[in-house]
Amino acid sequence: MIPYGRHEISSTDIDAVIAVLRSDYLTQGPLVPRFEEEVARKTGAHFACAVNSATSALHMACMALELGPGDALWTSPITFVASANCALYCGADVDFVDIDPLTWNLCPDQLKKKLESARKVGRLPKIVVVVHFAGRSCDMAAIHELGQQYGFRIIEDAAHAIGGSHQNQAIGSCRFSDITVFSFHPVKIITTAEGGMALTNDPALAEKLALLRSHGITRDPEQMTGEADGPWYYQQIALGYNYRMTDLHAALGLSQLETLEARINRRHELRANYDEALADMSLQLPAPDQHGRSALHLYPVLLAGREVGARRREVFEGLRSAGVGVNVHYIPVHLQPYYRDLGFLPGQFPVAEDYYRRAITLPLFPGLTERQQDVVVSTLAAALSV
Numbered sequence: 001m002i003p004y005g006r007h008e009i010s011s012t013d014i015d016a017v018i019a020v021l022r023s024d025y026l027t028q029g030p031l032v033p034r035f036e037e038e039v040a041r042k043t044g045a046h047f048a049c050a051v052n053s054a055t056s057a058l059h060m061a062c063m064a065l066e067l068g069p070g071d072a073l074w075t076s077p078i079t080f081v082a083s084a085n086c087a088l089y090c091g092a093d094v095d096f097v098d099i100d101p102l103t104w105n106l107c108p109d110q111l112k113k114k115l116e117s118a119r120k121v122g123r124l125p126k127i128v129v130v131v132h133f134a135g136r137s138c139d140m141a142a143i144h145e146l147g148q149q150y151g152f153r154i155i156e157d158a159a160h161a162i163g164g165s166h167q168n169q170a171i172g173s174c175r176f177s178d179i180t181v182f183s184f185h186p187v188k189i190i191t192t193a194e195g196g197m198a199l200t201n202d203p204a205l206a207e208k209l210a211l212l213r214s215h216g217i218t219r220d221p222e223q224m225t226g227e228a229d230g231p232w233y234y235q236q237i238a239l240g241y242n243y244r245m246t247d248l249h250a251a252l253g254l255s256q257l258e259t260l261e262a263r264i265n266r267r268h269e270l271r272a273n274y275d276e277a278l279a280d281m282s283l284q285l286p287a288p289d290q291h292g293r294s295a296l297h298l299y300p301v302l303l304a305g306r307e308v309g310a311r312r313r314e315v316f317e318g319l320r321s322a323g324v325g326v327n328v329h330y331i332p333v334h335l336q337p338y339y340r341d342l343g344f345l346p347g348q349f350p351v352a353e354d355y356y357r358r359a360i361t362l363p364l365f366p367g368l369t370e371r372q373q374d375v376v377v378s379t380l381a382a383a384l385s386v
């Protein structure tokens with residue numbers, strides 16, 4: 001089976017992890033801060049906080065921005081559930097903004113319309129989580145301007161997008177957002193096995209993120225109430241979690257980071273091959289890059305025509321049974337049973353739902369060979385012609 005995505009671990013990566021196993025620190029040694037510094041340097045963000053998953057980073061980001069009961073968080077329905085769940089962890093409400101039919105990202109025009117009606121009923125969101133779907137940046141300038149106008153904070157869920165850019169700046173620079181979150185899960189662009197990071201340019205937010213990552217405990221006398229009892233002393237000044245990354249994971253991340261550009265370049269080569277080979281099939285392909293370079297985490301194609309739901313299933317099963325490991329990204333979050341129980345209904349986000357009925361994600365990862373790509377293309381052509 002040709003998988004839809006696959007991590008790549010080099011012998012250099014393996015050596016880096018083994019070196020940690022032989023060192024004095026398995027967890028809180030020098031490599032976590034070094035990994036944070038490197039990601040901050042590459043993205044231009046001022047502060048970085050490495051954690052054990054992007055889900056943890058999203059939760060901390062919402063807490064740092066003081067999301068709580070009575071508040072609302074909005075995000076895209078075409079994302080992994082974690083982009084929305086972070087609001088529920090904080091006791092806040094979730095709502096969604098429909099996607100753009102070409103970029104498949106949260107649509108700034110739809111956002112504007114929804115903000116206008118929300119203002120009338122006094123239900124403006126406190127946070128909007130934008131998702132750089134498949135590695136393509138959202139229209140951040142437009143969304144940031146709406147944020148200024150309507151007073152919401154912005155979290156970039158860049159789980160797909162490390163290595164991508166927007167208006168000549170690396171995704172993660174936080175130029176148009178409060179916090180950006182990366183994931184280092186193995187299917188993503190680079191991996192630490194499990195892992196994530198939250199980036200920000202705001203020192204106060206950075207301080208809160210660091211506290212939340214580790215139980216709300218500080219050893220910094222400046223942050224304490226009153227005097228320290230002695231050199232052993234620490235204080236818990238907030239309710240945090242254990243969301244820490246280990247040095248083992250950071251070693252892998254640092255080593256993987258060295259190959260980030262090469263990975264993105266390879267993804268762009270493969271994308272160009274697909275774009276050319278699939279151009280004449282009756283498919284909607286990913287739109288060309290605009291305002292920046294996509295990190296190309298995914299290559300979804302959409303089937304054309306009506307009554308497409310059953311047909312998509314046939315094509316999908318045809319590909320799978322021929323050994324092509326296709327996938328579907330994503331089932332709209334509002335249609336998940338948990339969200340249906342919160343009151344969401346089919347038909348509420350029609351562009352997202354139409355996208356979902358048509359979408360098939362083709363294999364795309366740096367180790368995919370041209371020969372495997374030919375197999376994907378010819379198998380897809382055969383499946384479409386049935």
Ligand SMILES: *Cc1c(COP(=O)(O)O)cnc(C)c1O
Pocket residue numbers: 052053054055056079080082083131157159160182183184185194195196
């Ligand atoms: C993978 C993913 C996450 C969660 O990442 P983890 O590191 O697995 O917690 C969040 N949002 C999006 C869009 C993702 O694709």
